[in-house]
Amino acid sequence: MSSTHAGTAEATGTAQSAGDDVVFSVRNLWKVFGPKAEKIPGNAEYADLSVEELRARTGCTAAVRDVSFDVRKGEVFVVMGLSGSGKSTLVRCLTRLIEPTSGSLAIDGEDVLAMDKGRLRELRRHRAAMVFQHFGLLPHRTVLDNVAYGLEIQGMGKSERRAKAAEVVAKVGLQGLENRRPGQLSGGQQQRVGLARALAVDPEVLLFDEPFSALDPLIRRDMQEEVCRLHDEEGRTMVFITHDLSEALRIGDRIALMRDGRVVQMGTPEEIVGSPADDYVRDFVRDVPREQVMTARTAMRPPVGDEAEQGASVAPGVTVSEAIEAVVRTGGVVRVVDNGRCLGVVDHQGLLAVVAGLGADFPAATGATGTSAGAGVPRPDAATGTTGEVIPA
Amino acid sequence: MNRTQLTRTTAARAAIASSAVLGLLALSGCGAAETGRSTEAGGTKTVSLTVPSWVGAQANVAVASYLLKKEMGYTVKSQQMGEVLAWDALSKGDIDAIMEDWGHPKEEKQYVENKKTVVKGGDLGVTGHIGWFVPKYYADKHPDVTDWKNLNKYAKDFATVESGGKGQILEGSPDYVTYDEALIKNLKLNLKPKFAGSEASQITAIRKYAKEKKPFLTYWWNPQWLNNEIEMVEVKLPEYKEGCDADLKKIACAYPNTPLQKFFNKDFAKDGGDAATFLKNFKWTTDQQNDVALMIADQKLSPEAAAEKWVKANESTWKAWIPKK
């Protein structure tokens, strides 16, 4: 895959399309707030300063610092980081709700930063729709009219947009509530309205800005499933901002982990958890229930003797916890079989090593570390040849 | 952030621009505006009269309005305003007639002689007189108070906390013709004017004094309906002679007797038809005016009701005013 290394190798500031399947292509993006912000990006003098030092020196705050990534068609791309890490600014830069300071940005190969007002509005109206943390619903309008709002802005006639909105309302499970006003809905229902509003314009990309962080844990879970379901049904490209690691791991195909405006690691959930790029990430993922994220592929070792020929088998994509169940049931070694070919075997020791987080250092798990080519990913739809991209700081 | 700000300022600019356009539109309008009177509009015959603040003049307007309406089929609009402002409105044509004027030489010169927008309407028949008055109960006790030379002797009787040791002379509305301050100075009187600020305050104060039988000195005039309720005696000031009021700074004589005048808007006088003739003919006596004024002020009848009552009782008087067909 030639495109795989685009992020690291070709970080030269061109916004060329890196392939047909890339929706968003972001290169060396900066967003600096403050006086003379344009002097900060690319200036070697400031490159190594921390956010606080930079602010002390220049009075500027760098919210996004030299970020590059691609979002591929049909994937769920999660940007994760703690508050203040610049992730919300980043997602707003994608449709220029916040004007980036420097760098390049393309959607389907078209330079976003070069767009004039009309073209930009076109982008926002039809190609990328956003779901907000605090919903951003119009309190004086009914659910139906809120959902139809984007279509109204496009200039669609009243009856047509209402009919279309009604379909979407049904899709997100809000039937019967069409005539309520946002104030009468629960937080989860309100966010469904926000989601429906974004879906109604049938955008190419859905942008989510911490959409569920204002919701109760149970409802958050529901909504996450809702998003997964929608994604499974429609395969729409999504960029998802969150500060919640478990959420990122649950719904993300790929995750970019941000800290102080930079992307510190980018990769599949398994790669992030299985081989953290630095201590910060390691710290971050320490409490993750690894058996839920890591797959049997990570835990397996080469078969010894006749282990490859007989006994129970699991797919390489099953989670470690599922593999443990299989191992416990059989009482011995379980084969990892992919399309009838035995890739290796898992046993007590290997699985426990993964759960214990010993990972690559542990002898039993040799050959199954995250950076090796051909490592599996948990989702079938994005399973082909992904490599962890560790963006150099 | 920049983005939203950007669109914000554009929108603001648009708003400012559009308001400027609105203003320009209003400014350019559709040519020169009408300045004249619009009283003939719609074919209804309308007469506008000013209603001064004192009751005597209200009596004139009440009777004139009643007759114009009931006997001659006019619509009458009346508007209350200060005297000087009424002159201005008369000149503009906002009102057609002033029924009772106590003498405004400056305005008369400006509008009648210079601009020629106002014409004289003849005598009202009532003679007005302004002067200084003390209550009768006090004058009875101190008969010599009615000569101005003795005022300083009694000044302490008129003193109040407001006048600071001097005698207080009560003044009325700022609207009224007065040169008391110059008089006090020129006659070397130990008095200080207290401006009541409105006729209502002055009347209330006088009533209050009268009720308590306290001495007081006030600027006052006749005809005035209150004179029927509270008897007052005039203090004789140095006699009025023609021209003694020429220089208001050096004035040292009494107020003249004023035959009250009517004034009309020039166009109304010319084109006002029967209404103008009727108002020119309108002439009655001090007593007749006082009758109506008393009904309004003392019996609290509405001006219209008072006028009706008077008209019913005095047909011979007003029949002569109405032009023969």
Added chain:
Amino acid sequence: MTAPTISATARDQREKPSPADGRPAPAGKFRTVLHHRAGRKLLPLAVAVLVLLPLGAALWGGGGWPAAQTVDVSGPLDDANDWVLDNRDTHPLFLYFLLHLSNSATSAVDAVYAGLAQLGWVGVTAGAVLLAWRAGGLGRSGLKVAATALAAFAVCGALGMWDPTLMTIALMIVAVAAASLVGVVLGLAAGLSDRFDRILRPVLDTMQVLPAFAYLLPFVLVFGTGTPAALLCTVIYAAPPMARLTALGMRGADAGVLEAATSLGSNGWQRLRTARLPLARKEMLLGLNQTIMMALSMVVIAALVGAGGLGEEVYSALSTVDVGKALAAGIPIVLIAIWLDRTTAAAGDRIGDSASSAAPSGRGRFLHGRWAWALVAAGTVAAAVAGRLAGARLWPEAWTYGISTPVNKAQEWITENLSSGVPVLGGTEVWSQNFTLWVLNPLHDGLTWLPWWALLLLVAGVAWLVGTWGTALTATLAMAGIGVLGVWDKSLNTLSQVLAALVVTLVIGFAVGIMAARARRFERVVRPVLDAMQTMPQFVYLIPVVALFGVTRASAIIAAVVYALPAVIRITTQGLREVDPAAMEASRSLGAGSRQQLLQVQLPLARPALQLAVNQGVVLVLAVVVVGGLVGGGALGYDVVKGLSRGEMGIGMTAGAAIVCLGLVLDRLTQPAKARARKGA
């Protein structure tokens, strides 16, 4: 006589900063003093005073403002007036702009009045009631508002004031429509543009300080008396709250919603129409409410410059000293105020609710939205037609009741029995005399005794202590402006009255406010009285005041106190009520008595509200000095009345400008910098 005055003003000066620096510092702790905000300023101030006092004494000596340093503005103003009179019919400025304005004002009011008259009393009442019901909603609250409207109009008719009421409503409709339009346009511009906001805000702040009467003269100068002048000054007077609140609503709009709208690709106009304006609806309705109230008070005052309607009735009742008739015309004004206030407030509440009420469907739909408006219109027309068929256009004579005679009798009885000879208490006249002798005269003498430059220093010092350099500069310049205008002595006379009135207002206001805050039942009794006091035209109570207190400055002060008191009481009560309950609970748990609670917790915590009450008190007291001129207050108020009634612009405008300057001085002296920042927010 002078000694107590000086110490009074000096104490005044020392007390003013104390709210800013918290508790008074113990004498020994000089350092602590220096660490307080105002304390830090005291030292340089003391030095400045020590240097400047001898300097001023040596340079200028004592006495009032030097005549050499005045500029006679009345001459040019009179010239301007003459110019206007001479050129009104010929100059293009008039022909192509001002006369258009004037004519369209007149014809608009005439047209609305004619329309209302065509509807007849049945139609107008039905319209008002339906409107109120529409605004109040379907539930009980709607019915209540509708009932209020019905009662208000019935009483207006029953008092025999139907026609003037219609005229006032016609004036109100045109004035409020124009003021709202102006306000919304300005508010939109200020809401969208930071620069415009920065320009507009101080203008609005200043306009808020100006007494209503100060607006009248310039309009009379240009338009003469009559409907146009009355209407336009009402519009100018009433537009600021709309502008202020529209801008506030624009600026306070939920940024998230706007961002969402932007993210969907809306352009500026779409955002304004679909998000910004709807989101600001509640503020704008509040602005409308305030605009209506201000317009109503101005429409009444504008009777002085020829506005017809109820104001004229009140004013003309004065000439026959007919309190009953004045009251009969004043009550409808209060009732109109109540009707409009309740109606707009109900509409505002409903907007608040609409976020949580389901949009109706099916049959209920006909009682909402466009349908309801159509229903209101249809109902009004139907009622009007029915009324016309029944031959009733004017309110039936038989259904009126004259309250004039009984009210006058009652008034006479009261004034006769209270004014003097009351055992022990002495009666109002005695009070008035004592007040003049022992408070007013010394205060006035003290102010005039002070050399002019010392007074300027005093103003500058106090303003600096209370606020910032900017505050001090504005206040001092305004004070110097009074001197330059050549009305120094008259202004000091007015100032002494304002200060005396302020003291009385604050003493009574704080006392009643504290009582009302502590006893809800007392507040329930007092509240409607206060509301009526505030909306009742001041002209109505002038005669009783004169009858009780005589033609004195004390009467003017009483008139001012009556006008300013409701606001002071309300703000005090509210401030005390809103004190953090946790702090109250804590002090109770420590066993504080109710007196201790009041002194140690409530009053200190409510200090911002009390400061606001002082500021409002000053502004309101100053607003009625002109009215004071009508009852013997003399000084600036009398000059304004004189200018208005005689058309002597020179005198009137000079006095008006001096009142404005006094207003600025007093406002700056009583408004801490922080509060001003908040007020704008």
